Amino acid sequence: MVPIVVMGVTGCGKSTIGKALAERLGVPYSEADDFHPAANVAKMHSGVPLTDGDRAPWLAAIASSLGPGDLVVSCSALKRAYRDVLRAGNPDAYFVHLVLTPETATARVSGRAGHFMPSTLVASQFAILEPLGDDENGIGVDATLAVEKIVEKVLSRL
Numbered sequence: 001m002v003p004i005v006v007m008g009v010t011g012c013g014k015s016t017i018g019k020a021l022a023e024r025l026g027v028p029y030s031e032a033d034d035f036h037p038a039a040n041v042a043k044m045h046s047g048v049p050l051t052d053g054d055r056a057p058w059l060a061a062i063a064s065s066l067g068p069g070d071l072v073v074s075c076s077a078l079k080r081a082y083r084d085v086l087r088a089g090n091p092d093a094y095f096v097h098l099v100l101t102p103e104t105a106t107a108r109v110s111g112r113a114g115h116f117m118p119s120t121l122v123a124s125q126f127a128i129l130e131p132l133g134d135d136e137n138g139i140g141v142d143a144t145l146a147v148e149k150i151v152e153k154v155l156s157r158l
Contacts, residue, residue, distance in 0.1 A: 001025070001070045002092040002137075004154070007077035009125040011108035012098035012143040013150075014074035020151050021096075022072035032075035035061040049124035055082065063089030078129045083136065095138030096154050102126050104144060 004025075006018040015031060022029035033041075035058050040050055059082055062075050066089035077083045077095065087093055106122045132138045139157050141150050 001027070001158070002094050003066045003070065003090050004072045004094050004096060004158075005066075005077055005083075005086055005138075006072065006074045006096045006098065007083075008098035008100070008143065009076065009078065009105050009129060010122060011105040012100050013108075013147075014076070014098060016147060017096070017098060017143075017150050017154075018072050018074040020147050021154060024151055024155065025070065025072065027070040027072060030062075030065055030071060030073040032058075032062055032073060035065075044121060047121065049121055052081075056085075059085040062086060066090040066093055076125065078125060080130050080133060080136070083132075093137065094158065095132055095136060097132050097138060097140040098143035098150070099131070099140050100143040 004018075004021060006014045006021065008014055018031070019029050037057065040054050040058060043050060043054065059075075062073060063086050065071065065073065066086060068090070075086065077086060083095060102122060105126075109122055132140055139154060141153050143150070145153075
């Protein structure tokens with residue numbers, strides 16, 4: 001088994017799918033939001049998009065968790081360069097891109113209570129999103145499918 005990174009814009013269901021995959025596989029789950037320094041959380045909470053510089057230590061911390069061993073982690077991993085940093089932690093990492101429209105993501109984020117990411121930042125995430133390349137180890141999955149259907153699609157590809 002390889003580490004699985006569940007990726008996509010805010011509101012796509014990374015945490016829900018990540019937890020479901022980890023449970024189904026019997027492996028640990030890590031939430032990428034837990035790796036953010038307080039300054040990043042404060043910045044996002046105030047509606048300011050993160051820069052590549054803001055993301056660098058966060059991505060490095062996640063990459064270091066992808067060493068040998070089985071794990072599922074959620075991480076936006078919006079750009080290929082970000083995924084390259086994660087692959088430096090484990091070149092065999094498998095990416096699950098949860099795909100949805102900006103409208104659906106905005107509606108989901110608007111309906112969340114108690115999360116630091118406001119719906120005003122959805123557009124900034126789509127602006128930098130680079131879908132998985134054909135040469136990247138992973139799969140794109142419709143994020144509007146039922147959780148179990150998404151898990152089954154991923155497991156059938158592993």
